[in-house]
Amino acid sequence: MAELGVVTRALLAIAREGQDDRRLAEQICRACVAGLDVDGAAISVLTATDARETLWATDATAEMLEDLQFTLNEGACLQAAVTGSPVLVPDLWHSTEAARWPFFGAAVAERTKVRALFALPLQWGAVSLGVLDLYRATPGGLSRAQWRDALSAADAAALMVLGLQTDPGGARGWLDHSLGSTRVEIHQATGMVLVQLGVSAEEALARLRAHAFVEQRLLIDVARDVVARRLVFTEGAE
Helix, strand or coil: CCCCCHHHHHHHCCCCCCCCHHHHHHHHHHHHHHHCCCCEEEEEECCCCCCCEEEEECCHHHHHHHHHHHHHCCCHHHHHHHHCCCEEECCCCCCCCHHHCHHHHHHHHHHCCCCEEEEEEEEECCEEEEEEEEEECCCCCCCHHHHHHHHHHHHHHHHHHHHHHHCCCCCCCHHHHHHHCCCHHHHHHHHHHHHHHCCCHHHHHHHHHHHHHHHCCCHHHHHHHHHCCCCCCCCCCC
């Protein structure tokens, strides 16, 4: 039996009693940064849906990566969520994989110094919980031992999340966390655009994303302008 990696051991040592979802996500992310050759980490939940939320990011760059993917609706995190398979991008500037996300890749190159991305789905059986995203400012893949550790840690993290979610005496689980999402303004703005244009919720969100892309802004910032009535959508305008 292979020896457990540094990160996996760290996760298994975390006390779960009394944990809330954000604190647990923070500990998972910090353990990954401490034990793997990466510079930052983030966990997003309900990643493949419009209710997606970043539960924790270790730094501003990790948070920016999550926001860009949600704004542009493409990237390693979303691909991992949809396929249920890990996504490994050792060099974002020279990767056939990254060519599938042209807008995300261009935005990352323009706004950050990120070169490598690793997205690990948090999944147990048919239950998809979210994605653990790791980034590094220098190109190159993880070593074989570290990659095995990262995959094992993702499985351990998924079990920890399930335990938190199903514990009747525990804190509210993150599968329900979108009800109190920090991106509630996006849902509010979607509803307002829906009324302004008389379109479906999916179309309203698509219009918000299109406006954010054209203006080179994050989706959350556009949504806040809509909610504050600084921005009104009319037919024929993005």
